[in-house]
Every structure is written in structure tokens, then in C-alpha cells.
Amino acid sequence: MELSPRVASITPSSTLAITAKAKALKAEGHDVIGLGAGEPDFNTPGYIIEAASRSMEEGHTKYTPAGGMDALKKAISAKFLKDQKLTYDTSEIIVTSGAKHALALLFQTILQEGDEVIIPAPYWVSYPEQVKIAGGKPVIAEAEESNNFKLTPDRLKALITDKTKAFVLNSPSNPTGVMYSEDELKALGEICVEKDVLIVSDEIYEKLIYGNASHTSIAQVSGDLKGQTVIINGVSKSHSMTGWRIGYAAGNKNIIKAMSNLASHTTSNPAVMAQYGAVAAYEKDDGSVEQMRQAFEERLDKVYEKLTIIKGFTCVKPQGAFYLFPNVKQAVEQSGYKTTDEWVKGLLEKEKVAVVPGSGFGAPDNIRLSYATSLDQFEEALDRIRRFVEKG
Known part of the structure; x- marks a missing residue:
């Protein structure tokens, strides 16, 4: 065949x-x-394992909504408010089977055949492949090593066409570990707002920051940029929960609703005991x-x-x-x-x-x-x- x-x-x-x-x-x-x-x-920290185990013992072993439990969405919303001073309603959040799944759902939701997605290189290996699977065209934007692997606004603007649908931003980056400053994010973001290009901000490594560096989400920079951005995140790296497969996306509620509908016909909900573990991850901090x-x-x-x-x-x-x-x-x-x-x-x-x-x-x-x-x-x-x- x-x-x-x-x-x-x-x-x-x-x-x-x-x-x-x-x-x-x-x-x-x-x-x-x-x-x-x-x-x-x-x-994975013991308190998370205990919460997941306890949830099963209490009978929480059945389906949840395809887009995740309301309790976990509320915990994620509280996390955004605490860490980034960003406000997201639960209708603007979807819980997925890992951050990779959130990205896949997003690209399948927003892309039509031939739509372009700008991806700075070096990039995480799955970005271009996920865009292709969704029928889109990855447009690779070379970020010079001499510029610490950061994409310049001029380079981004030059690559935008009438087919450009989204721009992928990964800060801190896999594989380089570099981060964009608030001013750098603002410069890139303003171009995306001007050209109506959706920003896909992968922030999965936000908790693993070193030296005097600090993480800024591009959605924090302004209200306009928040409205233009879908944040991708999860507990895999921050809480050493890679095998638990809990990620999420936050952004425009119409996009999130469509992603949830797609999930309902593909994977359904993420594993319920893992969701309870993620609730504990965000509601408790044992250091x-x-x-x-x-x-x-x-x-x-x-x-x-x-x-x-x-x-x-x-x-x-x-x-x-x-x-x-x-x-x-x-x-x-x-x-x-x-x-x-x-x-x-x-x-x-x-x-x-x-x-x-x-x-x-x-x-x-x-x-x-x-x-x-x-x-x-x-x-x-x-x-x-x-x-x-x-x-x-």
C-alpha cells in the first residue's frame, strides 16, 4: 500500500x-x-508521584474532558498569573499529551495547504516535520552564530509573505540554550502584529535559567502581543516529568476550542493520573x-x-x-x-x-x-x- x-x-x-x-x-x-x-x-518529585497514585486509589481513572481537567487548567492559569502576570481563562487553555502534542494540534488547527511557518535555525527537530504533516511549508530562517543564534527583526521581516501564517519562537532554545531579551522579543513581536502572523512561543525550558538571565514570555511584552501569541509549555522539563506526557497551550479561545475538538477525535484526554500529578506540580513546591x-x-x-x-x-x-x-x-x-x-x-x-x-x-x-x-x-x-x- x-x-x-x-x-x-x-x-x-x-x-x-x-x-x-x-x-x-x-x-x-x-x-x-x-x-x-x-x-x-x-x-519526578515524590509529592507528584504520591498525588498521581492517590488519585487512582480514589477512583479517578475515567475519562476527563478532551482538553483536560478543569482543576489542572485552573492550576495552569494560576501559574501564568504568578510567574508571568498573565491572565488566562480556562477556556483559553488546553491540556495535551505533552507539549509536542500541543504543537501538533496547533499546527493542524491553524494551517491550510501551503501556508508558511517561519522557523529560526537552529531549531528543535520536530518543528519542521509537524508543519509538513499539517500541510504547511516550513520556512527556515538562519540565525547567525555570530549573533548568538538569535533571529534579527530584519531577517524575520524579509521572510514574511502573504502565505506566512505563523512564526515559531523557542526561548530558552533547544538546542542552543540561548534566550531573547524583552527588547528583542518586542522587536520581533511588533513585526508579527503588523503582518498578522501568529506567534507560537515554545517556553518548555522556562524554569531552567542560569546566571543573571531571566525568562520573559513574549506574551508579557504587551496586550497586542499576548493576543497574537499561543504559548506552549508543560511539566516535562521543569518537573522532570517527561514520561508523564502533560503539556498545554494557552491563547485565543477560538484556536484553543478548535484544538480541543481535534483532540477529542484523535487522542481524547491526557492520562488522568498524570493530570492529577501535574496539578500537584503547580500547586505545591518542595524545592x-x-x-x-x-x-x-x-x-x-x-x-x-x-x-x-x-x-x-x-x-x-x-x-x-x-x-x-x-x-x-x-x-x-x-x-x-x-x-x-x-x-x-x-x-x-x-x-x-x-x-x-x-x-x-x-x-x-x-x-x-x-x-x-x-x-x-x-x-x-x-x-x-x-x-x-x-x-x-
Whole structure:
């Protein structure tokens, strides 16, 4: 049977591919260090697990509304008010099976065949694929490394056409870890308001911020920008709940209602016990979120300098998330490999270190390393990488 052209055009996730290869080598008995995972290496806080377990014991094991429980929507609304001083009614919020699901529902809701979505590169691997699945056309906007991987207003404006429907913003960014300032957000946002382009603001890493940086949602900048923005977020990264699959979107109630209708005919509601866990995540704070953030910041400060002294490596220091995204072009050229992808395969085969090639993120000269792993493991991985580079 012939497959749908939309499905056939999907590019496999480079993150999952390298992780699978690393797991296979580890299963064979090799001492593999994996730096490809996009999830915290901490367990979900105990109070969240207890809340989910208690909900099942109390009989909360049936369907909820497709767009999520009202109790969780209220908890999310309270979170927005507390953290960003943003007011969202429960009718302006949908709970989804992970933030990825929220993005997929949104693109399928807003895009018609041939509509364009501007996506700054480097980008999270799923953005272009989700746009294509929804019948849209991803328009990749190169964000220069010399500008800390940030898209300029002039570049954004030059790419907008009469087919442009949305602009994807990810701050802090996966894979670069960079963040936009309030002034930078305002400059980009005003263009979107002027051109009536919907802003899709992926803020999943908002709690993982380091140094003197602070997170600003583009929806906070002005009332006009709030009305032009759909925020995507979830508890996966902030509360180490990746496997729980609870994300959400907040924005225009007509868009949210349409997304909920779509969810009702596809996935129905997110797992009810996970929703109860997410309610607890937002209604209680035992300090574990901050402890995890501090651990990531400590790792970053210790490994960043060690990474940048590797010959042929340069790296913009991240302000958030838990990734390093060094440019390794010189190291690859010096080693004799033709591409970074081939270099990454060689590193895994010879030194048993798994990193993710930047080609999947729209940056073929870079690699992504996740420091969501123990400091000892990461430093050992850097020693192996240095050895691999020096051997050529």
C-alpha cells in the first residue's frame, strides 16, 4: 500500500536515532556515555508521584474532558498569573499529551495547504516535520552564530509573505540554550502584529535559567502581543516529568476550542493520573525544581570551559535548558571526516560517546550535548572527545 506523501516526507528524529544506536552498543556490553537525551536525569518529585497514585486509589481513572481537567487548567492559569502576570481563562487553555502534542494540534488547527511557518535555525527537530504533516511549508530562517543564534527583526521581516501564517519562537532554545531579551522579543513581536502572523512561543525550558538571565514570555511584552501569541509549555522539563506526557497551550479561545475538538477525535484526554500529578506540580513546591536547576547550572559552569578548550571547538554559552551546542567544523575538517554526521558516528564507534549531530537541528557544523547527566559522566565524555579529536 502506498503511504501518504505527508508521512513519507517525514525525516526521522536524529535525537532518537543516535540514542537507539547508543543503547544497542550498551546492550552489547560497551561502556557507552550517552549525551543525546533531552530529559532531566532526576526522578519526578515524590509529592507528584504520591498525588498521581492517590488519585487512582480514589477512583479517578475515567475519562476527563478532551482538553483536560478543569482543576489542572485552573492550576495552569494560576501559574501564568504568578510567574508571568498573565491572565488566562480556562477556556483559553488546553491540556495535551505533552507539549509536542500541543504543537501538533496547533499546527493542524491553524494551517491550510501551503501556508508558511517561519522557523529560526537552529531549531528543535520536530518543528519542521509537524508543519509538513499539517500541510504547511516550513520556512527556515538562519540565525547567525555570530549573533548568538538569535533571529534579527530584519531577517524575520524579509521572510514574511502573504502565505506566512505563523512564526515559531523557542526561548530558552533547544538546542542552543540561548534566550531573547524583552527588547528583542518586542522587536520581533511588533513585526508579527503588523503582518498578522501568529506567534507560537515554545517556553518548555522556562524554569531552567542560569546566571543573571531571566525568562520573559513574549506574551508579557504587551496586550497586542499576548493576543497574537499561543504559548506552549508543560511539566516535562521543569518537573522532570517527561514520561508523564502533560503539556498545554494557552491563547485565543477560538484556536484553543478548535484544538480541543481535534483532540477529542484523535487522542481524547491526557492520562488522568498524570493530570492529577501535574496539578500537584503547580500547586505545591518542595524545592526540588530549584534544586534540579541549581544542579544543571553547576554542571554547565564546570563543563563549559572544559568543552571550549577542545581543539576545533567553539561554543556560545547557553543561558537556559540543558544543552551545549558547539561548532565543531574545524575539528571535523582536521580529523578527515567529510561531514559532522560521519564524525559523530566515528566518535560513537571509537570512543563510545553518543552526541547528536546538528544537521537535524538545521546546523550541520554543530553537535548537541546534553548535560542532563552526572558531572562525572560528562567530564569523562569530554576526555574521550578530546582524545578522539587529538587522534584525528
